[in-house]
Amino acid sequence: MSKQELAACCPGLGAAPLDEEQAVDLAKVFKALGDPVRLRLMSMIASRGDGGEVCVCELTPAFELSQPTISHHLKLLRQAGLIDCERRGTWVYYWVLPGVLERLAAFLTAPEPAGARA
Numbered sequence: 001m002s003k004q005e006l007a008a009c010c011p012g013l014g015a016a017p018l019d020e021e022q023a024v025d026l027a028k029v030f031k032a033l034g035d036p037v038r039l040r041l042m043s044m045i046a047s048r049g050d051g052g053e054v055c056v057c058e059l060t061p062a063f064e065l066s067q068p069t070i071s072h073h074l075k076l077l078r079q080a081g082l083i084d085c086e087r088r089g090t091w092v093y094y095w096v097l098p099g100v101l102e103r104l105a106a107f108l109t110a111p112e113p114a115g116a117r118a
Helices: 003-009 020-033 036-046 056-062 067-079 100-108
Strands: 083-088 091-096
Touching: 020 036, 020 067, 036 056, 036 067, 036 091, 056 067, 056 091, 067 083
Parallel strands: none
Antiparallel strands: 083 091
């Protein structure tokens, strides 16, 4: 899913049923997050806060996986439109794309049932 598709694809889960294209696009995001390694990587990158970056050299030691395997997982997160990166010399730095987590949270947030407010 591209950055623009994620931004525009999905109203909240309770707002309206997804059409087929929206469901396919959103499934790519959830598939990327459905792997424990990728979920941990996403968490490590997102924990840097707004605009925070993390070097791949900081991510790799946290796993008992080879560097190429970590790079593959990061590539899948990028292809899903969740993160982006920039090479600086030998190292690659990753960050969460602006608004991605907020859009996912908004999609997953169910509307408050009528009469639930007290």
